[in-house]
Amino acid sequence: MTVEQLYTNCLSEAAYFIADNGEAAVIDPLRDVDVYIQKAAEMGVKIKYIFETHFHADFVSGHLELSKKTGAPIVYGPQTNAMFDIHLAKDGEEFSIGNLKIKALHTPGHTLESTCYLLYNEAGNPYCIFTGDTLFVGDVGRPDLFSGNLSKEELAGFMYDSLQRKIKTLPEDVIVYPAHGPGSSCGKNLGPNTFSTIGEQLDSNYALQDMSKEDFVKVVTEGLSTPPAYFPINARINKEGYGSLDEVMNNAMTALSIADFKQKVNDGAWILDTRHATVFTEGFIPDSISIGLEGRFAEWAGSLLPFDQPLVLVTEAGKEKESAIRLSRVGIDNVQGYLQGGFEAWRDANEKIDMVIDIEPEELAMDIPHDSKLEVIDVRKPSEFDTAHVKGAHNTPLDTLMDPMNVAMIDTENNLYIHCAGGYRSVIAASLLKRQGYHNLRNVLGGFGKIKDVDGMPIVQGAKVS
Numbered sequence: 001m002t003v004e005q006l007y008t009n010c011l012s013e014a015a016y017f018i019a020d021n022g023e024a025a026v027i028d029p030l031r032d033v034d035v036y037i038q039k040a041a042e043m044g045v046k047i048k049y050i051f052e053t054h055f056h057a058d059f060v061s062g063h064l065e066l067s068k069k070t071g072a073p074i075v076y077g078p079q080t081n082a083m084f085d086i087h088l089a090k091d092g093e094e095f096s097i098g099n100l101k102i103k104a105l106h107t108p109g110h111t112l113e114s115t116c117y118l119l120y121n122e123a124g125n126p127y128c129i130f131t132g133d134t135l136f137v138g139d140v141g142r143p144d145l146f147s148g149n150l151s152k153e154e155l156a157g158f159m160y161d162s163l164q165r166k167i168k169t170l171p172e173d174v175i176v177y178p179a180h181g182p183g184s185s186c187g188k189n190l191g192p193n194t195f196s197t198i199g200e201q202l203d204s205n206y207a208l209q210d211m212s213k214e215d216f217v218k219v220v221t222e223g224l225s226t227p228p229a230y231f232p233i234n235a236r237i238n239k240e241g242y243g244s245l246d247e248v249m250n251n252a253m254t255a256l257s258i259a260d261f262k263q264k265v266n267d268g269a270w271i272l273d274t275r276h277a278t279v280f281t282e283g284f285i286p287d288s289i290s291i292g293l294e295g296r297f298a299e300w301a302g303s304l305l306p307f308d309q310p311l312v313l314v315t316e317a318g319k320e321k322e323s324a325i326r327l328s329r330v331g332i333d334n335v336q337g338y339l340q341g342g343f344e345a346w347r348d349a350n351e352k353i354d355m356v357i358d359i360e361p362e363e364l365a366m367d368i369p370h371d372s373k374l375e376v377i378d379v380r381k382p383s384e385f386d387t388a389h390v391k392g393a394h395n396t397p398l399d400t401l402m403d404p405m406n407v408a409m410i411d412t413e414n415n416l417y418i419h420c421a422g423g424y425r426s427v428i429a430a431s432l433l434k435r436q437g438y439h440n441l442r443n444v445l446g447g448f449g450k451i452k453d454v455d456g457m458p459i460v461q462g463a464k465v466s
Helices: 034-043 063-070 152-167 198-204 213-221 231-240 245-252 258-266 297-304 320-328 342-348 361-367 382-387 424-435 447-451
Strands: 002-008 013-020 023-027 046-051 074-076 094-097 100-106 115-120 126-132 175-178 270-273 311-314 335-339 357-359 374-378 415-419 441-444 459-461
Touching: 002 034, 013 034, 013 094, 013 100, 013 175, 023 034, 023 094, 034 046, 034 063, 046 063, 046 094, 063 074, 100 152, 152 213, 175 198, 245 320, 245 335, 258 311, 258 335, 258 342, 297 320, 297 424, 311 320, 311 342, 320 335, 335 342, 357 361, 361 415, 361 441, 361 447, 415 424, 415 447, 424 441
Parallel strands: 023 046, 046 074, 126 175, 270 311, 311 335, 357 441, 374 415, 415 441
Antiparallel strands: 002 013, 013 023, 094 100, 100 115, 115 126
């Protein structure tokens, strides 16, 4: 028996590969499915089933790609309404994989069709459960993402029943394999680990403690942040279907000369620069948007880039394919090529370039008392800002900077000092502001993680100023 978790950090997403006695199954695959096909070939097994726990909102699943390439049926749980062929599993229905059995357990709550899959080992004992977004380590799936006509309170009520009847009754040694780990926006506050056991979760997960349904609904629905803007788009794509990744990649992997690149931009394509944030600030093509591959790339791309907009890429040499694949994971498919030779070719051709001034936090501390036009723009989440921030800073979360109304609140005459928590999001923000005509700005290196430790820096912690 093989059970392998295939984890993708930038999406906090876990897919699973199960194999036994010549047969295999994949649970919640990513869109770039070659890894599963290659794994099956290396192990000498045939992919028999593709199990989906629900319609994912945070990434485009690989169910259609993998089914097309392997012939394996796509299995969803009860109350699934898909616009493509699926095997609609009944609650309690069992599927064989070699000498193993997988039982579908319908667990509505995160979505109506949410279904967990309980794996029995060769001896017929419950071994692990693939919980999708029903149960995370330390949390449960939020009930407000793709609810149809149901309120989040109604779905939370369904989740309470699912947990009580289907999850809490399992043996405590059953391993819990969720679809997401820390950093995912599919829950409120996921724990640091990517797997656990039923027993551990009964002890530590707030949602599995003894409480009334009314109390559960209240605790699960309060404090929910606004989900990323692309979530409804990805949920719709996963329900309705999508085009071939091979075609997407054929277009994306078109090498563009400087002249061709310019023409694409003149025709309306946006420039996405995926180089490291610290490299981007030193020089970039004017109007480029920076989203570096080193961070939560796909999530920020999905949140900030319009899905109907053609893109051209500027990447580090050899990172063209990775950039396009990671964009496709959130359904951004209209990539029309990449600049051959990258930024270096552009620079060496004496084309116009732009840059962002990087400063150390100590310089910010020295400038604050003497610059009447200084404005600190904190692009962290409101929850981060509320914990502690620079006195007088304006909280403009990164995901709001595509809204002209929010950007209009920033004075073009001010000297803008932009920071986040560590330096990744602030460079994205600087590129967005540059693109919208703000040029008198500085990126504070190291973000608030370093800012808070600078002597003399006025910091607000709660209601106190230090």
